[in-house]
Structures are given as C-alpha cells and as structure tokens.
Amino acid sequence: MRANLSALRAVPARPLLSRLPLLPLLPALLALLAFALAMMSPASAGVPNEKAKPAYAEEQTVMQIEHDSVVPEPGLLDAASGRVHMDRNYLGDYGAKGELNVILQRGGNTWRHLRNGPIATIAGIILLAVPLLIFVFYRAIGPAREEPATGRRIKRFSAWERQVHWATAYSFIALAITGIVIMYGKAIMLPWMGHTVFSWVALISKYLHNFVGPLFIVCSVLMFITFLRRNFFNRQDWQWVKQGGGLVSHKHVPAGFFNAGEKAWFWLGVTLLGLVMSITGLVLDFGNFGQTRYIMQIANYLHVAGATLYIAAAMGHIYIGTWGTPGAYQAMREGTVDESWAQAHHGIWYEQVKNGTAPGTQPDGGVPRGPAPRPGPAH
Template sequence: MKSFASMLFSAAMVCAVLFGSGLAMVHIAQADEAQTSIQQAVASQQTGIADMWRAAKSGQAGYTTSNSPFHGALINQYPAERLTYRSDYLAPAIMLSVFGVILIFAAFVAVNGPSRLEKGFSGVEIKRWSKFDVWLHWIGAIPCLLLILTGLTLLGGRYFIQPWVGEAGWAAIVNFSKQTHDVMAIPFIVGWFLMTILWMKNQFLASYDFKWFLVVGGYLNFGPFKGKHPDAGFANAGEKLWFWTFAFAGGAIVVSGIIMLFPNWVEPSRSLSMLAIIIHGASSVLIAAFTVVHIFMATVMSEGGMECMVSGYCDENWAKQHHNVWYDDLKRDNKLEYRA
C-alpha cells in the first residue's frame, strides 16, 4: 500500500509539473502573440504616419473646418534652406551694407577729403528743384531711413542687439520697430512711386556718363583724377545709378512688402510669403548700401550739395562744376531761375 501510495504521489507530481509546464508554455505563446500584435500595430501606425507625411509633402489637400485660403496645406512646402538664408546671410549682409559702408566711406573721406568748389561759393543761387520735388524727396527719404533702421533691427537684431538688452528690453524694441516699420511703409511706397515716375526723364544714360565713371566723378583728390570735372547733365552718372537701383530694388521692396503687410488682401501661399521675405531682405541690402553712399555724397563729399534738397536752390559755381551740361542748357535757353 505504501509503495502504491508513493507511486500515486509521484504520478501526481509528474502531472502537476507537466500541467504547470503546459500553462507556462501557453502564457509564453500568448505573450509572444501579444508582442507580435503590438509590433504590427506600431509598424502599421508608423506606416500610416509616413504615408500621411508623404501625402502632405506632395501637396495633397486635407480636410479642416478652417476657412483660410490655404487651409488644405498641412505643412510648409518651401525648401528648409530658405530659413537659413535670412539668418545666416541676409542678417549679416544688411549689417555690413550699413555699418561696413559707413566705415569704408569714413576712411575714404579721412584720406581723400571732400570735393571742394574750385572757385568757391559765388553767392548766386539758381533753382534746381521745385518745392514739390524737395517735399517729395523728404517724403521718401525720412521713411526710407526709418525703414532701414527698424528693418535692420528686425532682421539682425536678435544676433547683435538682444544679447545686450535682455528679453524684456528686446521685446519692447521689436514691438516698436515692427509698428514703426509698418507705418513708415505707406509714405515710402507713395514716395517711391512718385519719384520713380516724375524723375525718370532725367535719369537715362548719356555718352558722357561713361567718362564720369572713368574719373570717379572728379571726387578723387589725388593722382591723375585730381581736378577732373567730367560732364554731367541734371543728374550725374552716379546719381543715375542710384536712381535705377532705387527704382528696381525699391520696387521689389514695395511688392514684397505689400505681400507681407496685407496678407488678407493678397492671400499669398506659404512659399510665396517666404520668398517675399527673402526678396525683401536682399533688396533692402542694396538700398541700405546705396543710401549710405548717397548721404555721404550729398553731405560730406560734395561741398554745397546738401543745399539743393533743403531750399531747392544750388550755388551757381556748384552747378557749373558738377552739372555743367544741365547748366549750359538752361543758360542757352535762357531758363535760369535765380533766387531773389
């Protein structure tokens, strides 16, 4: 009996071990099956996400309750490198176009000196600009300067100003710059349009303009260039170059600025908006550099030049030295208007 009981106990233990092993194998199989299901679900989800992004990148429209013009576009489609153009290239470029050109011209004036009137001031002034032209010049010039300064701040300030003023100070500067930039854009657009249309007739190149460039307008006070006074009409070759730069680069600034300033009117795509930002910044680099040159030439380099855009009159000796063709034409036609 005892032996039979031992055998029965042993059989029971074997059955228990086998049953436990079977249960363990079932649990392991179920766990493997669950893990496989999870992996398949994750893979399916990843495939779905990848398919969604592929569709989005290809421009496939989605569905939304938004009423905006481009609500079907899930993500931006423009190349990612366009974002770096603004930060890595345009921001440093506009800084150089302003401060770099200022330093270059300051060094040039220190070495070369200004262009003096050989015969001094005559004390006789002749009319060069009408009162409307003088008014129009400043309507364009003052907003242009403010736009350059505020645009310089908005484009590159985070790299050159923000580290020095802190977050709160930077936020105030950005807000002021943005509001000023938007407001000054309107008179600039008006000034750009009127100046381009009304002053164009005097800005076409003549044969003597090429000689003007060869002697750098007679502004150099050394070597074979000293004392040279090349022919020039109402506008000399340098002023004509500035005018056409202002006309075309300014036009690019105006068009791209309107796209950014009035998005509800223009309704640009995201790619067009980014392109407008790039064009706006690149054109501003040109305008900023030429503006610095223009200011130096009118105030420092050309003795008696600034008076033209203050009163509209210029000294007669200044006209003979810097714009002799224009002066001779007026004198021949008896159209010289003297200041009383």
C-alpha cells in the same frame, strides 16, 4: 553799375521735412548698428528657436503624418503628384481651405536656417563694410574740391521736388532702422535691454515697418514721376563714367542737371530696388490674399537682399550728397546752389540755364546771361 540779377531769386523757404537734421546722420546711425553686427556671432542672429531641428527632421515628421493619414500621398505618375507633394503638410483634401489646416510646413525650417544663417551673416557684413569703406575713402581721397562762392544763387529744385525727396528719404530711414531692428534686434538689443523693453521696441518697429512701407511705395512712385524726365542717359554721361566722375582725381567733369552717377542711383536704386522692395513688401505685409508660405518665404529672401543693397547704396548716395560734395546738401535743403557750384559740378546744365535753354528752370530764375561785372565806378 549793378549786375543784372533779375533772374536770380532769394533763397526760398525751406520745406518742413528738409529742416530735420537726421538725414546726414544716417550713415553714422547705420554704421553704429553695423558695428554691433560685428560683435555678435552669425549664428545668434535671427528669431526665436534658432536651435530647432534641421529641415530633414521636420520632413520625417511630415512623412510620418502622411503615412498615418487617410489621404495618401499621390504617386509619381498621378496627375496631382508634385502639386500636392510640394505642400502636403496637412490632413484633408488638397486645396480645400488653402493653408488653414497646415500642421507642418516643409520649408519653414529651411527658411529659418537660411534667414538666420548665411543671409543674416552676408547682409551684416555688407552693412558693416560699406560705412567702413566710405570712411576710408573719405580719409584717403577726401571730398570734392569746393570752389569759392560767388554769392549768386541759382534755383535747382522746386519746393515740390524737395518735399517728394525728403518724404521718400525719411520714410526710407524709418524702414531701414526698423528693418535692422527686426532682423538683428534679438541678438543686438535683447541682451542689454531685457525682454520687457525689447519686446516694446520690437513691437513698435514691426508696426512702424508695416505701416510706413505702403507710404514709402507712394513716395517712391511720386519720386519716379517727378524726376524721370531728367534721368535719361545721353552721350555726355559716358565721358563722366570714363573719368569716374572725378571722385578720385577731383576734376570737375561736365554734366547735365544730373550726372551719370545720379542717374544710375535713380534707375538701379530708386526704380529697380524700389520695385523689388515694394512688391516683396506688399506680399509680406498683406498675407490675406492667398499667397502661400512658400511665396512669402521667397519674398522674404528677396526683401532682405534688396534692403541690404538699398541701404548700402543709400549710404553712398548720402555721403556723396553731403560730406563728399560740399554744397550738394544745401541744394536739396534750400533749393538753390551757388553759381560757382553749378558751373563746377554741372557745367552743361549751368550753360543751359545761362542761355535760357534749361527745361523748367528759366521761369523761376537763372543766372545772368553774361559774366558778372567787375566792381568799378558806375557809368
């Protein structure tokens, strides 16, 4: 007697973006770059002129220029004091032409020393430590327990959901790699590439970063809209959190369509860090809207910090979605999962699909409403 498999569908054609094998290799690529960070001195990271005089020397130059200027510095009780003093680095009336007449900008050296010093060092340590910790966790704990496959497939993601995910993922990869080149390329790549080759690599990386950035923002917005309805927390998620998702114990903790860890990634990574990266990226990408150098320097601090956390979290997300949870990558690549995988990792969602109550799933297929019949003579 044939099983009632009318609700099941054949594996749909994979979206073009999901056929590319680069995503599972991202942790290895980033780990390689992070390893290179460990080989360099923290002081060597950054941009040219790293040996320039510190900010206080520049301040003395600014003060000398102001002393010789026909436009005196406003006094302490002057109405313009403070506002003028903060950006008093040019000759001429304050605010007449924005920063077009800026000779020396007070915060320039301060920004450069922070960016090339503690910020670059801390970011490099994080980018090196995260893949190392993931590797140690994989060797010590191992991946999630894989249940025997039944051969019956359940639709999990639509073609649109997969296309949005992969478009966001690959634009993120492009930004991560080019961003690391921009941040550390001079110290890591220039010594063995030479100035000619590295200048082209840096130039291409800069333009790719600047043009892919707005595309990533659009993809992130589509990602948020597409997956929002499935990422609201509920009481069931607390049980998942208390058991650590079974990452160490390898117990299959019941979860809905997305578990608490995936929801945390959606809200803290895709949404919060995505918002930070989008706003600061636009400030840096489009410098023609009147923002001052001070604003752009603060935006750069936040952009580097946000990118570091985003890349680190993404490496964890990629590990969990590939080697850490066998079968998870196929779900986003092909759109379907095996029935045993759904029951083990997302048992609550599996029961909803089985009972026909899973939102947006039943029209495209679910699982048989009863257990699969055992082999035997037909009746």
